[in-house]
Amino acid sequence: xxxxxxxALTVENTIIVFCDGACTGNPGPGGWGSxxxxxxxxxxxxxxxxxxxxxxxxxxxxxxxxxxxxxxLHGEISIFTDSTYLIRGITQWVLGWKRRGWKTAEGKxxxxxxxxxxxxxxxxxxxxxxxxxxxxxxxHQGIPGNERADEIAVSFAKSKSVDLYRGPLIxxxxxLYDFPETTDLPEMxxxxxxxxxxxxxVSLLGGIPARHSSxxxxxxxxxxxxxxxxxxxxxxxxxxxxxxxxxxx
Numbered sequence: 001x002x003x004x005x006x007x008a009l010t011v012e013n014t015i016i017v018f019c020d021g022a023c024t025g026n027p028g029p030g031g032w033g034s035x036x037x038x039x040x041x042x043x044x045x046x047x048x049x050x051x052x053x054x055x056x057x058x059x060x061x062x063x064x065x066x067x068x069x070x071x072x073l074h075g076e077i078s079i080f081t082d083s084t085y086l087i088r089g090i091t092q093w094v095l096g097w098k099r100r101g102w103k104t105a106e107g108k109x110x111x112x113x114x115x116x117x118x119x120x121x122x123x124x125x126x127x128x129x130x131x132x133x134x135x136x137x138x139x140h141q142g143i144p145g146n147e148r149a150d151e152i153a154v155s156f157a158k159s160k161s162v163d164l165y166r167g168p169l170i171x172x173x174x175x176l177y178d179f180p181e182t183t184d185l186p187e188m189x190x191x192x193x194x195x196x197x198x199x200x201x202v203s204l205l206g207g208i209p210a211r212h213s214s215x216x217x218x219x220x221x222x223x224x225x226x227x228x229x230x231x232x233x234x235x236x237x238x239x240x241x242x243x244x245x246x247x248x249x
Contacts, residue, residue: 013039016176017066017079018145021058022153026205026225028052031156032062033149035176036069043172044069045164047152055225058153059083060115063090067122067132077132082139082146084185085223091134093216094120106213111220136185139224144175200239204229209248211239 016037023030030053034046046065050058063079063086070077081087094116097103102110102117110116126132137143139150155162165172200211201218205228212218215232222228229246233239 013075015039015070015073015075015077016145017063017070017077018149018176019059019062019066019079019081020139020146020149020153021055021060021062021083021224022150022157023053023055023058023225024157026228027054028206029157029159030054030058031153031158032058032065033152033156034062034066034069035145035149035152035174036066037169037176038073039075041169042167043169043176044166045148045152047156047162047164049156049159054112056083056085056220056223057112057115058157059086059224060089060112060119062149062153064115064119064122067119067126070126071122074130076130077126078135079132080135080137080143080145082137083224084136085220087134087136087185089116090119090123104214104217106217108217144178148174148176196234198232199235200233202231202233202239202242204246204248209243209246 017034019032019034021030021032030050032048032050036044036046038044046062046069048061048065050061059081063081066079067077096105097110097113097116098120102113104110123132137146139146152162152164154160169176200213201215203210203212203218203222205221205225210221212221218230222230231242233242
């Protein structure tokens with residue numbers, strides 16, 4: 001039996017959601033996982049697979065699927081996620097993207113536009129009735145809800161069998177309400193160097209390097225991806241040295 005800690009009593013009338021995404025290869029086979037706990041004491045685990053996707057796409061999908069499942073329920077929703085990309089995208093960036101016709105501040109097409117449009121629509125529709133709050137937590141820190149959502153997502157990404165629980169909270173195998181206080185989002189941009197404007201930002205995922213003109217674009221590629229490398233370069237020569245140190249020509 002789970003005993004709700006005193007720190008959680010303030011959310012006893014709130015629908016709790018944990019969501020996470022995973023991807024092998026990024027891009028590659030991926031999975032998503034969501035956990036819903038209602039004030040009525042019911043728990044619903046959701047999950048799914050995508051044959052060719054990215055980690056960020058799975059993070060967004062996990063949130064969309066959870067909110068779709070809650071379409072007929074009333075009440076405030078608190079969504080716990082370790083994805084800064086997801087939180088910043090839906091609470092900050094999406095407003096500017098819409099104003100610019102789904103273009104970034106640099107004039108580029110917004111990545112994962114269809115998913116952002118779907119998430120934005122469901123959030124707007126839900127917000128007309130009850131508010132949604134986005135809670136940032138640190139991944140892989142032993143938070144039961146986050147660990148279970150990650151387990152579901154990874155299992156689907158690796159095409160492993162996973163039993164999705166649906167039933168009373170009192171019989172649930174995970175201490176869902178055992179979560180710490182949420183944390184502030186990390187700084188979106190690294191501190192500026194005295195040397196002036198960066199020449200570029202570079203990242204490495206799955207042995208594939210990429211150059212980015214802004215930290216936001218770089219962060220969108222590496223956020224929440226285990227083993228990802230990224231760094232700011234102040235000159236073309238420094239960029240070459242970084243890539244060489246990563247084993248890239």
